[in-house]
Amino acid sequence: MARLITGIAELVTNDAAFGAAPLGVLTDAALVVEDGRTAWVGRAVDAPAADERIDVGGRAVVPGFVDSHTHLVFAGDRAAEFAARMAGARYDGGGIAATVAATRAASEDELRLLLRARVAELRAQGTTTVEIKSGYGLRQADELLALRLAGEVTDETTFLGAHVVPAGVDRSDYFRALTGPMLDACAPHARWVDVFCEPASPHAFDATEARTILEAGRGKGLGLRVHANQLSAGPGVRLAVELGAASADHCTHLSAEDVDALAAGQTVATLLPGAEFSTGAPYPNARRLLDAGAIVALATDCNPGTSYTSSMPFVIALAVREMGMTPDEAVWAATSGGARALRRTDVGRIAPGCRADHAVLDAPSRLHLAYRPGVPIARPLDLDVHETL
Amino acid sequence: MARLITGIAELVTNDAAFGAAPLGVLTDAALVVEDGRTAWVGRAVDAPAADERIDVGGRAVVPGFVDSHTHLVFAGDRAAEFAARMAGARYDGGGIAATVAATRAASEDELRLLLRARVAELRAQGTTTVEIKSGYGLRQADELLALRLAGEVTDETTFLGAHVVPAGVDRSDYFRALTGPMLDACAPHARWVDVFCEPASPHAFDATEARTILEAGRGKGLGLRVHANQLSAGPGVRLAVELGAASADHCTHLSAEDVDALAAGQTVATLLPGAEFSTGAPYPNARRLLDAGAIVALATDCNPGTSYTSSMPFVIALAVREMGMTPDEAVWAATSGGARALRRTDVGRIAPGCRADHAVLDAPSRLHLAYRPGVPIARPLDLDVHETL
Numbered sequence: 001m002a003r004l005i006t007g008i009a010e011l012v013t014n015d016a017a018f019g020a021a022p023l024g025v026l027t028d029a030a031l032v033v034e035d036g037r038t039a040w041v042g043r044a045v046d047a048p049a050a051d052e053r054i055d056v057g058g059r060a061v062v063p064g065f066v067d068s069h070t071h072l073v074f075a076g077d078r079a080a081e082f083a084a085r086m087a088g089a090r091y092d093g094g095g096i097a098a099t100v101a102a103t104r105a106a107s108e109d110e111l112r113l114l115l116r117a118r119v120a121e122l123r124a125q126g127t128t129t130v131e132i133k134s135g136y137g138l139r140q141a142d143e144l145l146a147l148r149l150a151g152e153v154t155d156e157t158t159f160l161g162a163h164v165v166p167a168g169v170d171r172s173d174y175f176r177a178l179t180g181p182m183l184d185a186c187a188p189h190a191r192w193v194d195v196f197c198e199p200a201s202p203h204a205f206d207a208t209e210a211r212t213i214l215e216a217g218r219g220k221g222l223g224l225r226v227h228a229n230q231l232s233a234g235p236g237v238r239l240a241v242e243l244g245a246a247s248a249d250h251c252t253h254l255s256a257e258d259v260d261a262l263a264a265g266q267t268v269a270t271l272l273p274g275a276e277f278s279t280g281a282p283y284p285n286a287r288r289l290l291d292a293g294a295i296v297a298l299a300t301d302c303n304p305g306t307s308y309t310s311s312m313p314f315v316i317a318l319a320v321r322e323m324g325m326t327p328d329e330a331v332w333a334a335t336s337g338g339a340r341a342l343r344r345t346d347v348g349r350i351a352p353g354c355r356a357d358h359a360v361l362d363a364p365s366r367l368h369l370a371y372r373p374g375v376p377i378a379r380p381l382d383l384d385v386h387e388t389l
Numbered sequence: 390m391a392r393l394i395t396g397i398a399e400l401v402t403n404d405a406a407f408g409a410a411p412l413g414v415l416t417d418a419a420l421v422v423e424d425g426r427t428a429w430v431g432r433a434v435d436a437p438a439a440d441e442r443i444d445v446g447g448r449a450v451v452p453g454f455v456d457s458h459t460h461l462v463f464a465g466d467r468a469a470e471f472a473a474r475m476a477g478a479r480y481d482g483g484g485i486a487a488t489v490a491a492t493r494a495a496s497e498d499e500l501r502l503l504l505r506a507r508v509a510e511l512r513a514q515g516t517t518t519v520e521i522k523s524g525y526g527l528r529q530a531d532e533l534l535a536l537r538l539a540g541e542v543t544d545e546t547t548f549l550g551a552h553v554v555p556a557g558v559d560r561s562d563y564f565r566a567l568t569g570p571m572l573d574a575c576a577p578h579a580r581w582v583d584v585f586c587e588p589a590s591p592h593a594f595d596a597t598e599a600r601t602i603l604e605a606g607r608g609k610g611l612g613l614r615v616h617a618n619q620l621s622a623g624p625g626v627r628l629a630v631e632l633g634a635a636s637a638d639h640c641t642h643l644s645a646e647d648v649d650a651l652a653a654g655q656t657v658a659t660l661l662p663g664a665e666f667s668t669g670a671p672y673p674n675a676r677r678l679l680d681a682g683a684i685v686a687l688a689t690d691c692n693p694g695t696s697y698t699s700s701m702p703f704v705i706a707l708a709v710r711e712m713g714m715t716p717d718e719a720v721w722a723a724t725s726g727g728a729r730a731l732r733r734t735d736v737g738r739i740a741p742g743c744r745a746d747h748a749v750l751d752a753p754s755r756l757h758l759a760y761r762p763g764v765p766i767a768r769p770l771d772l773d774v775h776e777t778l
Contacts, residue, residue, distance in 0.1 A: 079756035083716050086709050086759070121751075121764065124437055241605055277762055314703075314763020320475050327472050362510075367468035370475070372705020373666055375510065376765040 002039060004050035004380060005031040005061070006383070009364040012062040013041060014336040014349035022332040024349075031061070032350045033356040034155070041350055060365050061381060062331060064128025064357035065312035066338025066348045067301035068156070069249050069270055072118045073111060073146040074136045076102025078304045085279060095305045096136070096203065097167050103136040103146075108238040112149055119153050122302070126359035126378030129338065129347045131299075133194055138169075147189035156342055158225060159186045162195035162213045164203035175209060179216040192246070193217025196227040197236035207235035214243055223343065229253050230275070241265040247297065247341040252276065252284045262294040268341040270297040271333075273318040274307035286333075287324030297337030317373035327370040347358030357383075391428060393439035394420040394450070394770070401451040402430060403725040403738035411721040412755070413738075420450070422745040430739055431655050449754050450770060451720060453517025453746035454701035455727025455737045457545070458614075458638050458659055458688035461507045462500060462535040463525045465491025469692045474668060484694045485525070485592065485613065492525040492535075501538050508542050511691070511699040515748035515767030518736045520688075522583055524549030525603040527558075529571045545731055547614060548575045551584035551602045553592035554710035564598060568605040581635070582606025585616040586625035595625035603632055612732065618642050619664070630654040636686065636730040641665065641673045651683040657730040659686040660722070662707040663696035675722075676713030686726030687719060706762035716759040745770075 011018075011029035013365070018024040018041060030047040032040035040048055081095050110352040115132075122130060132154050134146035143161050150157045161178050165171050183193075195213045204227075205213065214224050223246050228236025230250035240248035248262065249270040262269050269289050275281045275364035289296050298315050301307040309315070312334050319330040339348025346355050358381035361368060368377055400407075400418035407413040407430060419436040421429035429437055440685050470484050492500070504521075511519060521537035521543055539546045550567050554560050572582075584602045587593035594602065595617075603613050612635050615623025619639035626647040629637035637651065638659040651658050658678050665672045678685050687704050690696040698704070701723050708719040728737025735744050747770035750757060757766055 016538045077753075077757075077760075079754050079760045082760045083756055087715060125765075133461075274762070278760070280710065308757075308761045309763045310761075311763035317666075317763075321669065326476060364466075365468050367472055368466075368697075371466075371468045371471045372699075372765055373663070373665070374698045374700035374706075375514075 001052060002032050002034045002050040004047055004053045005033065005056060006044050006047065006053060007055035007057050007059070008044070008061045009058045010060040010366065011041070011350065012060070012331060012366050013333060013351060014063055015351040017351070022336070023328050031350065031358070036356050038350055038352055038354050038356050039054065040352060056360050058204065058305070058364060060352070060361040060363055060368070062359050062366050063064070063348050063350050064334040064359045064380065065126050065334050065378070066126045066129040066344070067122065067299050067302070067312055068131045068247065068297055068338040068341040069272060069301050070114060070130055070132055071113050071135060071301070071303035072104045072130070072132045073149055074099050074304055075111060075114060076304065077308070082278065083307065086116040094163050099136045099304050100138050104139070104142055108145060108149070111145070112152070115149050115153065120312065123380055125311050125313065125376060126380060127312055128357035128359065128380065129156065129342070129344070130154050131134065131156035131158060131342060133158040133160040134186070134298035135163030140177065140185050143186050144181060144189065147186055151189055155191065157190045158192040159183070159190040159222065160194040161186065162210070164196060178213055183216055183220060187217070187220035187222055190222055190237045192225050193222040194225040194227060194362065197234065197239060198227065198231050199234050200232035207239055210236065210239055211243070214245070225249060229258065232233055233258065237261060241267045249299070249352060250275065250284070251289070252281060254284070259288060259292045259294065262289060263292040268295045268297050268337065270299055270300035270341050271319065271323065272299055272307060274309040274315055274324060275301045277318060278307050283322040285324065286319060290325070290329060290353050295337065295340055296329070296333045297341040298333040299338060313369045313376070313378050314374065316369045320370040327367050331366050331369060391421050391423040391439040393436055393442045394422065394445060395433050395436065395442060396444035396446050396448070397433070397450045398447045399449040399755065400430070400739065401755050402740060403452055403721060404740040406740070408453065409699065411725070412717050416455060420739065420747070425745050427741055427743050427745050428740055429741060433709070436671035443539060443747050447753060449750040449752055449757070451723040451748050451750065451755050452737050452739050452747045453769065453776060454515050454723050454767070455518040455731065455733070456511065456516045456688050456701055457520045457636065457686055457727040458661060458690050459519055459521055460690070460692035461521045462504050462523060462538055463488050463492045463521070463693055464495035464500060464503060465693065466697070470694065471667065476762060485553050488693050489527050489555060493528070493531055493552060497538070499542070500534070504538050507691070509698065512698050512769055514702065514765060516701055517746035517748065517769065518545065518731070518733070519543050520545035520581070520731060521549060522549040524548040524552030525573070527552065527555040529574050532571060532575050533578065536575055540578055540632070544580060544639040544700045546579045546632055547581040547583045548572070548579040548606065548611065549583040549585070550575065551594055551599070553585060567602055572605055572609060576606070576609035576611055579611055581613040581614050582611040583616060586623065586628060587616065587620050588623050596628055597624065599628055600632070603634070614638060618647065622647065625720060626650060630656045634734050638688070639664065639673070640678070643673070648677060648681045648683065651678060652681040657684045657686045657726065659688055660708065660712065661688055661690035661696060661728050662711060663698040664690045666707060667696050672711040674713065675708060679714070679718060684726065684729055685718070685722045686730040687722040688727060702758045702767050703763065704766070705758045711757040716756050720755050720758060
């Protein structure tokens with residue numbers, strides 16, 4: 001059945017065929033959706049006939065957000081650690097152990113319920129594609145369970161056994177597992193392999209370890225992602241670019257060489273300002289990356305330790321307030337940028353053949369995503385449809 | 390009918406009778422609500438019998454937010470001005486004229502619909518008391534209309550004819566109206582009079598003008614509020630304290646004398662970090678005020694120019710990230726602090742006899758208001774009741 005969506009005051013397509021780059025904005029627009037795909041995009045006056053007509057009442061429609069970096073499979077919370085950090089304690093990655101303990105102690109059913117509630121929360125705010133990492137199991141069975149559960153709700157699953165070396169485990173033993181039996185068990189359930197490359201943290205991995213872990217993952221058919229340069233201007237970003245990783249995530253501390261490497265390569269710089277918001281750290285400099293020609297994505301980093309936000313609109317608002325992005329650059333980064341970071345061409349834009357993953361805003365313009373900070377103005381278009389019918 | 394609310398993992402009462410100051414937190418708590426008032430507060434195990442029982446499922450309950458500073462009666466938006474400011478343009482209060490023009494051009498019915506939609510949005514996020522200012526009419530009939538409309542949705546109405554001198558009007562003529570016929574017409578529809586005291590803005594009012602306007606309002610029985618020290622360390626705060634105003638709002642730029650004056654007086658320092666977020670200005674230093682002993686409130690300043698947020702949880706998160714407040718201080722400031730700024734004792738806390746204005750969080754603790762930035766976790770308890778019944 002073909003559904004015609006009208007009453008779109010402003011449509012962000014992210015497709016230069018429909019308007020000026022990067023957003024390709026159409027005003028007084030319409031869409032046709034059929035079989036879960038966008039079938040037609042254009043001005044309302046040119047709309048074709050359809051089986052059903054939905055009017056969104058003069059609202060803006062944007063591509064559903066692509067949240068390309070989350071850690072949604074976990075139990076417990078770390079609100080007390082957050083409060084202590086706001087009172088001056090510093091983040092070094094050590095608190096992850098608390099979530100690992102709570103996650104291992106939870107049953108499969110508990111973890112599934114928690115994960116599904118989080119995914120529902122994030123979808124209700126307009127996110128339509130989500131990447132989900134393991135990394136709070138840090139034992140073969142627990143990592144495998146996390147990936148299986150994540151696989152029930154998304155295709156974008158990431159094996160992050162290399163989140164930290166778990167407490168009480170010998171580093172070289174764990175490293176051998178990560179590149180051997182644990183990887184063998186987990187790879188069939190993951191699309192990506194990721195590593196927290198951070199020589200400044202005693203819990204994370206140095207460049208040599210990270211390279212071996214990533215290459216082992218690639219040997220199993222996984223795409224590469226790197227937690228890079230969160231706490232220091234370390235080797236992570238350059239390693240990510242050298243290995244052709246899809247994304248280098250965080251990029252909080254970058255040298256001139258790191259910026260040049262990102263600009264010259266195809267690795268997306270995925271910025272996660274929710275983490276800087278909740279750790280009190282300085283924000284990454286998106287302006288510098290954009291001016292150099294790097295591809296920038298925005299994601300939530302949703303996790304219980306350092307960024308327990310699920311709101312892509314909040315991340316957009318932070319990027320504009322704190323990172324030198326224009327509202328339009330931020331909207332692109334949260335949609336097409338995320339799609340690039342996941343090497344997807346079927347999401348993050350609104351064009352014929354793409355998935356019909358659209359978010360509707362309680363606002364006439366995409367500018368309101370930054371202009372109305374903290375207000376939940378985005379929701380999935382399908383909810384709107386149900387209301388209107 | 391007495392309703393017993395149970396399943397409250399954590400209850401913030403803001404009443405030292407129930408726990409340590411300032412929040413008076415009870416765990417495993419219950420409430421009885423009758424005739425729109427809280428009738429009983431205590432531990433669940435001690436709960437009395439009631440006609441009906443509602444279980445909130447292990448969530449936290451806090452006093453509904455008291456948003457003591459908003460400008461909700463307006464038409465039009467200023468998204469383009471916002472985008473320009475994010476690209477470097479500076480705020481000096483001049484953009485208010487655009488909203489004045491749009492507001493004057495709107496019909497009464499249009500303004501009523503817009504206002505009610507905004508109030509509904511704000512209530513859906515857990516705000517249960519809202520102050521609403523005029524100030525986008527700046528002509529007698531238009532200011533009067535704004536106050537009449539505001540009075541339909543709240544008792545906390547504020548005459549802010551002294552927002553700016555309207556374009557094309559002689560300053561001394563306007564000043565005479567403000568302290569004469571316009572005040573006479575508006576005072577019966579307002580509880581408060583407010584003035585934008587800011588010598589740094591050519592559009593606003595200096596200390597001499599502000600004093601006369603406030604004293605004239607007091608002569609008509611209105612309580613006093615002042616937009617003070619937003620753009621510079623001007624005379625507004627000390628004037629507010631000297632005149633015994635209920636609140637000095639913004640307090641972005643304070644001298645040592647200003648801080649001392651606030652600490653010594655009963656005037657609440659109402660901080661509005663949404664405005665600093667959306668103008669790119671430096672944040673007020675809440676820590677300095679709290680350490681000096683001043684009373685601090687948090688509010689949204691919801692308006693189309695400089696702070697188009699309606700989210701008190703967002704303001705709480707900003708206060709913790711940017712202004713040196715602890716999560717508990719911020720929650721108090723957004724509830725009891727707002728009530729103090731409105732000289733209300735029946736809202737902002739949960740105690741027998743107070744209004745049954747409660748917010749429920751999709752979280753086990755009030756800490757999540759700062760720990761989960763941008764996520765709409767707060768809603769009115771009454772919605773929850775309807776779901777549960």
